[in-house]
Every structure is written in structure tokens, then in C-alpha cells.
Amino acid sequence: MAIEQIKIGFDNFSYVIYCPVTKKAAIVDPGLDSAKILQFIASKKLTLEYIIITHYHSDHSSDSKKIKSLFPQAKIIASEADGKKLALKPDIVISDGNKLTFGKILVDFLITPGHTPGGICIIVNNEALLTGDTLFIGDCGRTDLPGGNLIQMYTSLHEKIMNLPDELIVYPGHDYGEKPFDSLGNQKYTNKTLKAKTLKEFSTIP
Numbered sequence: 225m226a227i228e229q230i231k232i233g234f235d236n237f238s239y240v241i242y243c244p245v246t247k248k249a250a251i252v253d254p255g256l257d258s259a260k261i262l263q264f265i266a267s268k269k270l271t272l273e274y275i276i277i278t279h280y281h282s283d284h285s286s287d288s289k290k291i292k293s294l295f296p297q298a299k300i301i302a303s304e305a306d307g308k309k310l311a312l313k314p315d316i317v318i319s320d321g322n323k324l325t326f327g328k329i330l331v332d333f334l335i336t337p338g339h340t341p342g343g344i345c346i347i348v349n350n351e352a353l354l355t356g357d358t359l360f361i362g363d364c365g366r367t368d369l370p371g372g373n374l375i376q377m378y379t380s381l382h383e384k385i386m387n388l389p390d391e392l393i394v395y396p397g398h399d400y401g402e403k404p405f406d407s408l409g410n411q412k413y414t415n416k417t418l419k420a421k422t423l424k425e426f427s428t429i430p
């Protein structure tokens with residue numbers, strides 16, 4: 225299993241998840257300029273099978289149309305709530321707990337609302353946790369944008385993310401932290417939004 229973290233635009237991260245044996249691949253969050261993503265896929269001679277959208281915001285999804293036109297066989301994956309807001313209808317609508325396999329890659333989907341109503345996080349081979357705009361290194365996603373909800377974010381972080389294994393490596397949707405990725409265990413220990421013990425405490429974080 226391999227994950228390539230690709231910085232796009234000012235501070236967004238896109239990802240390519242691929243199986244080095246079968247060369248099957250998925251792109252996660254092709255927002256903004258996808259040229260670097262396409263270059264990477266070509267350089268590794270990967271076969272693009274899926275385009276996974278963690279949430280509908282344009283900086284995470286806007287180039288999915290262009291990529292789909294280049295790779296018509298690739299299937300767009302999103303949650304039901306956020307999929308409705310995409311320019312292209314998803315080919316696969318996922319629910320909490322759904323799984324996907326390609327090559328030697330196993331993806332587990334978690335629905336983690338709070339930043340958007342249908343935001344998702346994905347676990348790859350029980351090693352990596354791609355968090356979109358739900359969890360950043362040192363912070364969490366905004367809840368004050370349309371569709372955001374502070375209570376849902378607290379629940380997603382504290383009833384889902386906090387219950388996942390410390391060994392997972394968190395790969396966020398933006399480069400907002402002091403490092404581009406980190407172990408979930410270290411984030412549980414240092415991230416103010418995960419350290420908050422109550423909703424009240426969470427709601428007062430600046």
C-alpha cells in the first residue's frame with residue numbers, strides 16, 4: 225500500500241492511494257489544479273479506478289469533472305448528503321461503515337459530519353486515516369460555514385475519531401499544522417479539538 229500526499233493550490237492536500245502490485249489507484253480530493261496528480265499517476269503507470277471526494281467544497285472536488293473526462297472508467301465516490309452538491313453525480317454513494325477494495329488496498333469509510341453534512345474520513349489498510357476537512361494536524365475543520373454543525377463535529381471527533389487506533393497516520397485535507405501528517409495517537413495527545421473533554425469545552429476553543 226502506498227499513499228502520495230500532493231500539495232495543490234495554496235494549502236490543500238490531494239492524495240493518490242495505490243497498490244504497487246496491481247497499479248490500481250484512487251485519487252482523493254482532486255480540487256483546484258490536478259496537473260500534479262495526473263503527472264504522478266502517469267509517472268507510476270497507475271490505473272485510476274476511483275475518485276473519492278471527502279466533502280463537496282470546490283477546493284476538494286472541482287477537478288473531478290476533468291479527471292472523469294480523462295478516465296471515464298473511474299468511479300466517483302461520495303456520501304449521499306455531500307454527493308448531492310457535486311457538479312457530477314457520484315457513481316457510488318457510500319454510507320458509514322462501507323468498505324471498498326482494489327488491488328491490495330482496503331478502504332473503510334466513516335461518515336463524519338460537522339464541517340459539511342456528509343463529510344467522510346477514510347481508513348486505508350488500517351494504517352492511514354485521510355480526514356478531509358474533519359481533522360487537521362492541531363485543529364479541526366470549520367463548523368461556521370453553510371452546512372457546518374459544531375455538535376456534529378464534536379460527535380464525529382469524540383465518538384468516531386477518538387475511538388480509532390493510535391497507530392493510524394492522519395493525512396489531513398489542508399496543510400494547516402506544524403507538520404503535513406502525524407500519528408493519531410500524537411494528535412489525541414496534542415490536538416486541542418481532540419483534547420477537549422466536553423462539548424462545552426470544545427465550543428470555547430478559539
Ligand SMILES: [Fe+2]
Pocket residue numbers: 279281339357
Ligand atoms: Fe472544506
